Amino acid sequence: MIRTRQLTKRYGSNAVLRGVDLDAAAGEFVVVLGQSGAGKSTLLRCMNRLATADSGELQIDGIDAMQYGDTRALRRKVAMIFQHHHVVPRLTALKNVLTGRLGSVSVLGSCLHLFRRQDIALAHDCLARVGLAHKAHERTDALSGGQMQRVGIARALAQRPRVILADEPVASLDPHTARTVLQYLREASRALGITVVCNLHQVDYAREFGDRIVGLAQGRVVFDGRPDALTAADIDRIYLQPVDSASTGRAQPAAPVALSTALGV
Ligand SMILES: Nc1ncnc2c1ncn2[C@@H]1O[C@H](COP(=O)(O)OP(=O)(O)OP(=O)(O)O)[C@@H](O)[C@H]1O
Numbered sequence: 688m689i690r691t692r693q694l695t696k697r698y699g700s701n702a703v704l705r706g707v708d709l710d711a712a713a714g715e716f717v718v719v720l721g722q723s724g725a726g727k728s729t730l731l732r733c734m735n736r737l738a739t740a741d742s743g744e745l746q747i748d749g750i751d752a753m754q755y756g757d758t759r760a761l762r763r764k765v766a767m768i769f770q771h772h773h774v775v776p777r778l779t780a781l782k783n784v785l786t787g788r789l790g791s792v793s794v795l796g797s798c799l800h801l802f803r804r805q806d807i808a809l810a811h812d813c814l815a816r817v818g819l820a821h822k823a824h825e826r827t828d829a830l831s832g833g834q835m836q837r838v839g840i841a842r843a844l845a846q847r848p849r850v851i852l853a854d855e856p857v858a859s860l861d862p863h864t865a866r867t868v869l870q871y872l873r874e875a876s877r878a879l880g881i882t883v884v885c886n887l888h889q890v891d892y893a894r895e896f897g898d899r900i901v902g903l904a905q906g907r908v909v910f911d912g913r914p915d916a917l918t919a920a921d922i923d924r925i926y927l928q929p930v931d932s933a934s935t936g937r938a939q940p941a942a943p944v945a946l947s948t949a950l951g952v
Pocket residue numbers: 698701703721722723724725726727728729730935
């Protein structure tokens with residue numbers, strides 16, 4: 688469903704992705720772990736062509752995304768979820784979810800916010816999948832942070848994507864709420880066969896929710912395997928590589944204590 692081979696991306700002299708190989712199957716929930724600056728967001732941005740990789744292979748649901756000129760069609764297959772729930776506060780949860788259908792309605796229809804009956808039914812279904820059927824007609828600014836993020840997931844699902852790219856979707860949520868959000872996302876991905884690539888900082892969430900974990904350090908894959916195969920040494924390899932000042936322009940000293948020890952993992 689997603690296949691990258693030797694994907695590279697530079698920003699000036701900063702080599703951000705240095706030959707990334709990643710595979711994600713239909714319905715698989717792949718967590719990308721890595722320290723700040725490892726290139727996680729850049730990888731997702733290359734996958735939906737918000738950024739253009741410099742070289743390598745990038746296949747998304749059978750499309751050669753490196754060669755693909757029509758990003759609109761690609762983005763219909765690929766939905767994004769961001770750290771800060773990009774919902775429109777004054778709209779109801781239902782209307783926010785319906786904006787996920789804007790790509791499939793006519794320009795006039797989208798201007799007038801005219802949606803087909805089947806789109807409205809789909810939006811209700813997506814809200815039900817994230818446990819928010821009862822909030823459909825509430826304004827999103829009356830919802831909690833976790834509920835807003837679930838509206839964001841429902842909106843992504845309403846796009847009927849083949850792939851969801853989630854960039855630190857629970858970074859601003861408390862642990863209980865974060866787990867609830869990840870649970871809904873994983874259940875939807877399994878039920879609907881959607882490939883999810885999810886950037887996370889938290890090793891324990893990665894272990895709990897990932898079908899697979901990909902560890903990224905300085906733009907290279909340093910771990911790729913099942914959560915139960917992730918060892919303390921792997922965690923140190925992911926988090927303790929000193930950031931190469933020649934490639935990033937900023938030096939970062941190695942932490943004095945092994946991160947796996949500090950985290951107790
Ligand atoms: N548009 C851009 N222009 C120039 N440099 C960029 C751009 N986007 C990212 N970078 C650089 O690429 C590197 C990787 O950034 P990226 O956001 O992909 O890391 P990350 O692993 O997602 O980090 P974080 O966990 O902090 O979000 C950083 O050095 C960053 O400064």
